[in-house]
Amino acid sequence: MRLVGVMTIRKGDRVFTYFRKRGRPLVPLPDLPHDDPAFLAAYAEARKGAEKPHAAKGSIAALILACCRSERFLAASEGYRSILRRHFDAIRESYGNLSASGLRDRHIAKDVKTAGVPDHRLKAWRFLCGFAVWADLLTVDPSIGVKAPRRPQTEGHPPWTADEIAAFRARWPIDSVPRRAMELLYWTGARISDAVMIGPGMVDSSGGMTYRQQKTGGLAHAPWTCALPPYAAQWAAERAIMHKALSHGAGHMTFLATAQGRTRSEKALGTLIRESAQEAGFAKSAHGLRKARAVMLAEAGATPHQIGAWTGHHTLQEVEHYTRKADRRRAVMGTEQEEKRENQPGQMCKP
Numbered sequence: 001m002r003l004v005g006v007m008t009i010r011k012g013d014r015v016f017t018y019f020r021k022r023g024r025p026l027v028p029l030p031d032l033p034h035d036d037p038a039f040l041a042a043y044a045e046a047r048k049g050a051e052k053p054h055a056a057k058g059s060i061a062a063l064i065l066a067c068c069r070s071e072r073f074l075a076a077s078e079g080y081r082s083i084l085r086r087h088f089d090a091i092r093e094s095y096g097n098l099s100a101s102g103l104r105d106r107h108i109a110k111d112v113k114t115a116g117v118p119d120h121r122l123k124a125w126r127f128l129c130g131f132a133v134w135a136d137l138l139t140v141d142p143s144i145g146v147k148a149p150r151r152p153q154t155e156g157h158p159p160w161t162a163d164e165i166a167a168f169r170a171r172w173p174i175d176s177v178p179r180r181a182m183e184l185l186y187w188t189g190a191r192i193s194d195a196v197m198i199g200p201g202m203v204d205s206s207g208g209m210t211y212r213q214q215k216t217g218g219l220a221h222a223p224w225t226c227a228l229p230p231y232a233a234q235w236a237a238e239r240a241i242m243h244k245a246l247s248h249g250a251g252h253m254t255f256l257a258t259a260q261g262r263t264r265s266e267k268a269l270g271t272l273i274r275e276s277a278q279e280a281g282f283a284k285s286a287h288g289l290r291k292a293r294a295v296m297l298a299e300a301g302a303t304p305h306q307i308g309a310w311t312g313h314h315t316l317q318e319v320e321h322y323t324r325k326a327d328r329r330r331a332v333m334g335t336e337q338e339e340k341r342e343n344q345p346g347q348m349c350k351p
Contacts, residue, residue: 003034003043013197013253014263019046028082031258031265060103061096064088067131087124090115100132105142118148157284159291160186164282171280174241175248178276181256181269183242185286188222189293189311191215192269192286199254213312220312231300298322 006029009016018026027046032039055061067073068088073081094111108125115121125143132138160168165186172179185195193214202211207226212219223229225243228236246255256264273286290311297307304319313319 005047006034006043013199019043021047031262031268056097058099058101059096060098060100061092063100063132063137064092064096064128066135066137067128070131070135072131072134073127083120084124084127087115087121088128090121091124091128100138103129103138103142105144105146108143109146112146113149122146122148157287157291159295160284160288161292164277164280164284165292167282168277168280169241172276174245177249178272180245180249181272181286182276182289183245184255185273185289186293187239187242188220189290189297190220191290191312192266192273194220194312195286196256196264196266196269197254198256199252200250201253216312216314218312218314221309229302229306231297231302231306234300235296294319294322 005019005021007018007020007026009018017029017031019029020026029042029046030036030039034040034043055065068085073084076084091111095107108122108129112118112122112125122143125146126141129138129141129143133141168182169179172182181195184190184198185192188195188198188209190198190211191213194211197214198209198211203209203224207224209222209224210219223232223239228239249255249257252261254263256269258264270286273289274284277284294307294311294313297310298319302310307313307319307322308315311319
Protein backbone atom coordinates (compact mmCIF):
# COMPACT_ATOMS: atom_id res chain seq x y z
CA MET A 1 0.00 0.00 0.00
CA ARG A 2 1.44 3.37 -1.03
CA LEU A 3 0.28 6.39 0.93
CA VAL A 4 0.91 9.85 -0.48
CA GLY A 5 3.19 11.98 1.66
CA VAL A 6 4.59 9.18 3.84
CA MET A 7 8.36 9.24 4.21
CA THR A 8 10.92 7.42 6.37
CA ILE A 9 14.15 8.78 7.86
CA ARG A 10 16.91 6.54 9.20
CA LYS A 11 18.91 7.80 12.18
CA GLY A 12 21.59 5.26 13.02
CA ASP A 13 19.80 1.98 13.64
CA ARG A 14 16.41 3.62 14.08
CA VAL A 15 13.80 4.34 11.39
CA PHE A 16 11.23 7.12 11.83
CA THR A 17 8.08 7.55 9.73
CA TYR A 18 6.54 10.96 8.95
CA PHE A 19 3.80 12.58 6.90
CA ARG A 20 5.24 15.29 4.67
CA LYS A 21 3.38 18.20 3.13
CA ARG A 22 5.33 20.89 1.27
CA GLY A 23 5.63 24.05 3.32
CA ARG A 24 4.43 22.33 6.50
CA PRO A 25 6.37 20.72 9.40
CA LEU A 26 6.85 16.95 9.34
CA VAL A 27 4.23 15.04 11.33
CA PRO A 28 5.51 11.89 13.10
CA LEU A 29 3.54 8.70 12.44
CA PRO A 30 3.40 5.61 14.70
CA ASP A 31 5.85 2.74 14.34
CA LEU A 32 3.26 0.35 12.86
CA PRO A 33 2.62 -1.43 9.54
CA HIS A 34 1.09 0.97 6.99
CA ASP A 35 -2.09 -1.08 6.73
CA ASP A 36 -2.63 -1.10 10.50
CA PRO A 37 -5.89 0.71 11.44
CA ALA A 38 -4.08 2.83 14.05
CA PHE A 39 -1.48 3.90 11.47
CA LEU A 40 -4.17 4.77 8.91
CA ALA A 41 -6.07 6.82 11.50
CA ALA A 42 -2.91 8.77 12.38
CA TYR A 43 -2.18 9.25 8.67
CA ALA A 44 -5.69 10.62 8.05
CA GLU A 45 -5.34 13.00 10.99
CA ALA A 46 -1.94 14.18 9.73
CA ARG A 47 -3.37 14.88 6.26
CA LYS A 48 -6.26 16.77 7.79
CA GLY A 49 -3.92 18.89 9.90
CA ALA A 50 -1.73 19.63 6.89
CA GLU A 51 -4.46 21.68 5.19
CA LYS A 52 -3.44 25.31 5.07
CA PRO A 53 -5.14 27.01 8.03
CA HIS A 54 -6.84 30.37 7.81
CA ALA A 55 -6.22 33.09 10.36
CA ALA A 56 -7.49 36.65 10.54
CA LYS A 57 -4.82 39.34 10.37
CA GLY A 58 -3.67 40.48 13.82
CA SER A 59 -5.26 37.51 15.58
CA ILE A 60 -3.56 35.11 17.98
CA ALA A 61 -4.04 32.40 15.34
CA ALA A 62 -2.08 34.49 12.82
CA LEU A 63 0.64 35.04 15.41
CA ILE A 64 0.91 31.29 15.96
CA LEU A 65 1.18 30.62 12.21
CA ALA A 66 3.92 33.22 11.84
CA CYS A 67 5.77 31.76 14.81
CA CYS A 68 5.65 28.21 13.42
CA ARG A 69 7.16 29.41 10.13
CA SER A 70 9.94 31.39 11.82
CA GLU A 71 13.62 30.48 12.00
CA ARG A 72 13.37 30.52 15.77
CA PHE A 73 10.78 27.77 15.76
CA LEU A 74 12.48 25.67 13.07
CA ALA A 75 15.81 25.90 14.92
CA ALA A 76 14.32 24.22 18.02
CA SER A 77 14.68 20.46 18.46
CA GLU A 78 12.05 18.19 16.94
CA GLY A 79 10.83 17.10 20.38
CA TYR A 80 10.45 20.68 21.61
CA ARG A 81 8.63 21.72 18.43
CA SER A 82 6.22 18.85 18.96
CA ILE A 83 5.40 20.08 22.47
CA LEU A 84 4.97 23.66 21.26
CA ARG A 85 2.69 22.62 18.38
CA ARG A 86 0.47 20.64 20.71
CA HIS A 87 -0.03 23.63 23.01
CA PHE A 88 -0.26 26.10 20.14
CA ASP A 89 -3.14 24.04 18.76
CA ALA A 90 -4.92 24.22 22.13
CA ILE A 91 -4.30 27.99 22.40
CA ARG A 92 -5.55 28.56 18.87
CA GLU A 93 -8.69 26.54 19.47
CA SER A 94 -9.56 28.59 22.57
CA TYR A 95 -8.28 32.06 21.67
CA GLY A 96 -7.31 32.00 17.98
CA ASN A 97 -9.89 34.56 16.83
CA LEU A 98 -8.97 37.12 19.51
CA SER A 99 -6.69 40.07 18.83
CA ALA A 100 -3.06 39.46 19.73
CA SER A 101 -2.63 43.12 20.72
CA GLY A 102 -5.26 42.68 23.46
CA LEU A 103 -3.41 39.80 25.09
CA ARG A 104 -2.59 40.43 28.77
CA ASP A 105 -0.75 38.53 31.49
CA ARG A 106 -4.01 37.70 33.28
CA HIS A 107 -5.30 35.94 30.16
CA ILE A 108 -2.16 33.81 29.95
CA ALA A 109 -2.22 33.06 33.68
CA LYS A 110 -5.82 31.85 33.45
CA ASP A 111 -5.06 29.60 30.50
CA VAL A 112 -1.92 28.17 32.13
CA LYS A 113 -3.82 27.43 35.34
CA THR A 114 -6.44 25.32 33.51
CA ALA A 115 -4.00 23.50 31.18
CA GLY A 116 -3.36 19.80 31.60
CA VAL A 117 0.41 20.41 31.79
CA PRO A 118 0.76 24.01 33.10
CA ASP A 119 4.57 24.13 32.80
CA HIS A 120 4.51 23.20 29.13
CA ARG A 121 1.63 25.57 28.38
CA LEU A 122 3.56 28.46 29.95
CA LYS A 123 6.64 27.58 27.90
CA ALA A 124 4.49 27.71 24.75
CA TRP A 125 3.11 31.14 25.67
CA ARG A 126 6.60 32.46 26.46
CA PHE A 127 7.97 31.15 23.18
CA LEU A 128 5.06 32.68 21.26
CA CYS A 129 5.22 36.05 23.01
CA GLY A 130 9.01 36.17 22.80
CA PHE A 131 8.77 35.64 19.05
CA ALA A 132 6.06 38.32 18.76
CA VAL A 133 8.25 40.95 20.46
CA TRP A 134 11.30 39.91 18.44
CA ALA A 135 9.31 40.19 15.19
CA ASP A 136 7.79 43.58 16.22
CA LEU A 137 4.30 42.08 16.25
CA LEU A 138 3.89 43.02 19.94
CA THR A 139 5.54 45.85 21.86
CA VAL A 140 5.41 44.17 25.28
CA ASP A 141 5.74 40.51 26.27
CA PRO A 142 2.61 39.73 28.34
CA SER A 143 4.00 36.36 29.49
CA ILE A 144 6.68 38.00 31.65
CA GLY A 145 5.87 37.53 35.31
CA VAL A 146 3.36 34.73 34.75
CA LYS A 147 4.13 31.67 36.86
CA ALA A 148 2.83 28.13 36.56
CA PRO A 149 0.84 26.89 39.56
CA ARG A 150 2.71 24.69 41.97
CA ARG A 151 2.05 21.03 41.43
CA PRO A 152 1.41 18.83 44.47
CA GLN A 153 4.34 16.63 45.44
CA THR A 154 3.80 13.03 44.33
CA GLU A 155 5.85 9.86 44.20
CA GLY A 156 5.47 9.73 40.42
CA HIS A 157 5.57 6.28 38.84
CA PRO A 158 5.43 3.75 41.72
CA PRO A 159 7.93 0.87 41.61
CA TRP A 160 6.73 -2.61 40.80
CA THR A 161 6.41 -4.94 43.78
CA ALA A 162 7.71 -8.51 43.96
CA ASP A 163 4.13 -9.79 43.75
CA GLU A 164 3.52 -7.75 40.58
CA ILE A 165 6.71 -9.07 38.98
CA ALA A 166 5.53 -12.60 39.80
CA ALA A 167 2.05 -11.89 38.39
CA PHE A 168 3.54 -10.52 35.15
CA ARG A 169 5.76 -13.59 34.75
CA ALA A 170 2.81 -15.87 35.39
CA ARG A 171 0.71 -14.12 32.73
CA TRP A 172 3.36 -13.78 30.01
CA PRO A 173 5.46 -16.80 28.96
CA ILE A 174 9.24 -16.55 28.69
CA ASP A 175 9.15 -16.46 24.87
CA SER A 176 6.63 -13.59 24.58
CA VAL A 177 7.48 -10.03 23.56
CA PRO A 178 6.01 -8.45 26.74
CA ARG A 179 8.09 -10.78 28.89
CA ARG A 180 11.28 -10.02 26.96
CA ALA A 181 10.68 -6.30 27.33
CA MET A 182 9.89 -6.50 31.04
CA GLU A 183 12.93 -8.63 31.88
CA LEU A 184 15.33 -6.28 30.07
CA LEU A 185 13.85 -3.18 31.71
CA TYR A 186 13.77 -4.83 35.13
CA TRP A 187 17.37 -6.05 35.05
CA THR A 188 19.00 -2.93 33.57
CA GLY A 189 16.79 -0.32 35.26
CA ALA A 190 17.03 1.61 31.99
CA ARG A 191 14.67 4.31 30.77
CA ILE A 192 12.53 3.23 27.82
CA SER A 193 14.42 5.69 25.60
CA ASP A 194 17.58 3.68 26.29
CA ALA A 195 16.02 0.21 26.48
CA VAL A 196 14.87 0.33 22.84
CA MET A 197 18.50 0.95 21.78
CA ILE A 198 20.22 -1.65 23.98
CA GLY A 199 21.69 -4.54 22.01
CA PRO A 200 24.37 -7.26 22.11
CA GLY A 201 26.96 -4.88 20.67
CA MET A 202 27.01 -2.99 23.97
CA VAL A 203 28.39 -6.00 25.90
CA ASP A 204 32.20 -5.97 26.05
CA SER A 205 34.73 -8.80 26.42
CA SER A 206 34.66 -8.54 30.23
CA GLY A 207 30.94 -9.38 30.30
CA GLY A 208 29.75 -5.91 31.28
CA MET A 209 27.18 -3.87 29.40
CA THR A 210 27.74 -0.14 28.88
CA TYR A 211 25.42 2.25 27.10
CA ARG A 212 25.18 6.01 26.75
CA GLN A 213 21.88 7.45 27.95
CA GLN A 214 19.71 9.45 25.57
CA LYS A 215 18.47 11.87 28.25
CA THR A 216 21.67 12.80 30.10
CA GLY A 217 24.45 11.68 27.79
CA GLY A 218 26.04 9.86 30.73
CA LEU A 219 27.08 6.21 30.81
CA ALA A 220 25.24 3.40 32.59
CA HIS A 221 26.59 -0.08 33.28
CA ALA A 222 24.99 -3.42 34.04
CA PRO A 223 26.68 -6.74 34.90
CA TRP A 224 25.68 -8.85 31.90
CA THR A 225 27.62 -12.14 31.98
CA CYS A 226 30.47 -11.32 34.35
CA ALA A 227 30.57 -12.17 38.07
CA LEU A 228 27.99 -10.23 40.02
CA PRO A 229 29.15 -7.75 42.67
CA PRO A 230 28.55 -8.92 46.28
CA TYR A 231 25.42 -6.82 46.80
CA ALA A 232 23.82 -8.41 43.70
CA ALA A 233 25.07 -11.98 44.12
CA GLN A 234 21.61 -13.22 45.14
CA TRP A 235 20.22 -12.20 41.73
CA ALA A 236 22.10 -14.77 39.62
CA ALA A 237 18.94 -16.78 38.95
CA GLU A 238 17.03 -13.63 38.04
CA ARG A 239 19.71 -12.65 35.54
CA ALA A 240 19.51 -16.13 34.00
CA ILE A 241 15.76 -15.63 33.50
CA MET A 242 16.45 -12.35 31.71
CA HIS A 243 18.98 -14.00 29.37
CA LYS A 244 16.56 -16.82 28.59
CA ALA A 245 13.81 -14.33 27.71
CA LEU A 246 16.13 -12.33 25.45
CA SER A 247 17.30 -15.47 23.65
CA HIS A 248 13.86 -15.72 22.03
CA GLY A 249 14.42 -12.43 20.21
CA ALA A 250 18.07 -12.95 19.26
CA GLY A 251 19.50 -12.08 15.86
CA HIS A 252 18.83 -8.33 15.74
CA MET A 253 20.86 -5.21 16.48
CA THR A 254 18.68 -4.43 19.51
CA PHE A 255 17.17 -6.85 22.03
CA LEU A 256 13.66 -5.40 21.74
CA ALA A 257 13.54 -5.08 17.94
CA THR A 258 10.27 -5.79 16.14
CA ALA A 259 9.75 -9.05 14.26
CA GLN A 260 10.90 -7.21 11.12
CA GLY A 261 14.15 -6.22 12.84
CA ARG A 262 13.21 -2.54 13.23
CA THR A 263 14.08 -0.68 16.40
CA ARG A 264 10.98 -0.47 18.57
CA SER A 265 9.77 3.07 19.36
CA GLU A 266 9.75 4.46 22.92
CA LYS A 267 6.02 5.09 22.74
CA ALA A 268 5.31 1.54 21.55
CA LEU A 269 7.44 0.07 24.35
CA GLY A 270 5.73 2.17 27.02
CA THR A 271 2.30 1.16 25.73
CA LEU A 272 3.32 -2.50 25.53
CA ILE A 273 4.42 -2.63 29.17
CA ARG A 274 1.43 -0.67 30.47
CA GLU A 275 -1.16 -2.75 28.61
CA SER A 276 0.60 -6.04 29.40
CA ALA A 277 0.66 -5.15 33.11
CA GLN A 278 -3.07 -4.42 32.98
CA GLU A 279 -3.67 -7.87 31.49
CA ALA A 280 -1.62 -9.31 34.37
CA GLY A 281 -4.02 -7.66 36.82
CA PHE A 282 -2.34 -4.43 37.93
CA ALA A 283 -1.59 -0.89 36.70
CA LYS A 284 2.08 0.03 36.48
CA SER A 285 4.38 1.74 33.98
CA ALA A 286 7.71 0.87 32.38
CA HIS A 287 9.38 3.57 34.49
CA GLY A 288 8.16 1.70 37.57
CA LEU A 289 10.54 -1.13 36.61
CA ARG A 290 13.45 1.32 36.68
CA LYS A 291 12.39 2.42 40.15
CA ALA A 292 12.01 -1.20 41.25
CA ARG A 293 15.64 -1.92 40.35
CA ALA A 294 16.85 1.18 42.21
CA VAL A 295 14.86 0.12 45.29
CA MET A 296 16.28 -3.42 45.12
CA LEU A 297 19.83 -2.12 44.83
CA ALA A 298 19.35 0.18 47.80
CA GLU A 299 17.78 -2.54 49.95
CA ALA A 300 20.59 -4.94 48.99
CA GLY A 301 23.12 -2.52 50.47
CA ALA A 302 24.54 -0.94 47.30
CA THR A 303 26.07 2.50 47.82
CA PRO A 304 24.65 5.57 46.03
CA HIS A 305 27.62 5.48 43.61
CA GLN A 306 26.98 1.81 42.82
CA ILE A 307 23.26 2.40 42.28
CA GLY A 308 23.99 5.37 40.02
CA ALA A 309 26.48 3.35 37.97
CA TRP A 310 23.87 0.64 37.37
CA THR A 311 20.76 2.75 36.72
CA GLY A 312 22.53 5.77 35.25
CA HIS A 313 20.93 8.27 37.64
CA HIS A 314 22.69 11.56 37.01
CA THR A 315 23.18 12.86 40.57
CA LEU A 316 23.66 11.33 44.00
CA GLN A 317 20.65 13.31 45.23
CA GLU A 318 18.41 11.26 42.93
CA VAL A 319 19.84 8.00 44.25
CA GLU A 320 19.81 8.97 47.94
CA HIS A 321 16.01 9.07 47.76
CA TYR A 322 16.12 5.26 47.53
CA THR A 323 18.94 4.66 50.01
CA ARG A 324 17.26 6.74 52.73
CA LYS A 325 14.08 4.69 52.45
CA ALA A 326 16.09 1.45 52.52
CA ASP A 327 18.04 2.55 55.60
CA ARG A 328 14.82 3.36 57.46
CA ARG A 329 13.29 0.02 56.52
CA ARG A 330 16.34 -1.93 57.73
CA ALA A 331 16.50 0.10 60.93
CA VAL A 332 13.01 -0.95 62.06
CA MET A 333 13.37 -4.55 60.88
CA GLY A 334 16.47 -5.16 63.00
CA THR A 335 18.56 -6.29 60.03
CA GLU A 336 20.65 -3.19 59.42
CA GLN A 337 23.95 -4.41 60.90
CA GLU A 338 23.56 -7.94 59.55
CA GLU A 339 22.95 -6.73 55.99
CA LYS A 340 25.86 -4.31 56.16
CA ARG A 341 28.18 -7.22 57.03
CA GLU A 342 26.79 -9.47 54.33
CA ASN A 343 26.70 -6.81 51.60
CA GLN A 344 30.10 -5.17 51.76
CA PRO A 345 30.40 -2.86 48.72
CA GLY A 346 31.97 -4.66 45.81
CA GLN A 347 33.16 -3.61 42.38
CA MET A 348 30.87 -4.10 39.42
CA CYS A 349 32.46 -5.87 36.47
CA LYS A 350 34.71 -3.67 34.42
CA PRO A 351 32.60 -1.47 32.09
